[in-house]
Amino acid sequence: MSTKKIYFGTNLKMYKGNQAVVQYLSELSDFANNLQPEYEITLFVIPSYTTLKDAVSCAQEKTGRLPIKIGAQNMNPNDNGQFTGEISPLMLNELGVQLVMIGHSERRHVMKETDQEENEKVLSALKHGFTTLLCIGETLEQKNYNISDEVLRTQLKIGLQGVSVEQLPSLWIAYEPVWAIGTGGIPATADYADEKHTVIKQCLLELFGEESKKIPVLYGGSVNLENSNELILQPHIDGLFVGRSAWDAENFYQLIINT
Numbered sequence: 001m002s003t004k005k006i007y008f009g010t011n012l013k014m015y016k017g018n019q020a021v022v023q024y025l026s027e028l029s030d031f032a033n034n035l036q037p038e039y040e041i042t043l044f045v046i047p048s049y050t051t052l053k054d055a056v057s058c059a060q061e062k063t064g065r066l067p068i069k070i071g072a073q074n075m076n077p078n079d080n081g082q083f084t085g086e087i088s089p090l091m092l093n094e095l096g097v098q099l100v101m102i103g104h105s106e107r108r109h110v111m112k113e114t115d116q117e118e119n120e121k122v123l124s125a126l127k128h129g130f131t132t133l134l135c136i137g138e139t140l141e142q143k144n145y146n147i148s149d150e151v152l153r154t155q156l157k158i159g160l161q162g163v164s165v166e167q168l169p170s171l172w173i174a175y176e177p178v179w180a181i182g183t184g185g186i187p188a189t190a191d192y193a194d195e196k197h198t199v200i201k202q203c204l205l206e207l208f209g210e211e212s213k214k215i216p217v218l219y220g221g222s223v224n225l226e227n228s229n230e231l232i233l234q235p236h237i238d239g240l241f242v243g244r245s246a247w248d249a250e251n252f253y254q255l256i257i258n259t
Ligand code: PEP
Pocket: 011, 176, 180, 181, 182, 183, 185, 220, 221, 222, 223, 241, 242, 243, 244, 245
């Protein structure tokens, strides 16, 4: 068992309605409060917008030894305005949301968001005091062209433009290679993931100096019970961002205790 501080989180995507999220969080809190970790754990869950109010209440009510941070899957960078269908930082603040995820691969590749748009959201989320989880990762095509490192560095450089050193304690990064995510995804090997985390940490060091060492970098992409332990033992991986293997509370708990 590792002694480092470890982050575990899940994005529930467009799965689980309100009732299911409350039940999931309730079960996960019960499991989490039984944990006797020898290391510090930060646990977070990112459900859909419509469940956030009850998710925050549930996480607050059930809080015990290991609180669960609740996050939003996206956010419009503007406080308000003529942006039909969008959700603003003020609205998320009002609900007690603590974390906002920016630039998940599905936002980048399905909704066609650009690095510049992710940057606006990152700046706004940090300004409004959210823990800001910026997701980055290369596509299979980019990996095959051997330009993964360049892609990651560009996503970081543009995505974090204008972020100040003082804001770094609220910034988290998730490295999620697009080819590793979701059904049909192939998990990155621990060595490959660690190598890319090294590239990310080096780039953060160039951008922000020594203070960048405070930024946790999480790995995501087909994490499961079989590979979680090897991944977390890598020196540059600070946490695991899990999809499918975390959507059952007991599975997620098993993954955490096995790690
Ligand atoms: C994700 O979609 O961010 C993710 C990590 O999913 P999965 O673990 O299911 O690949």
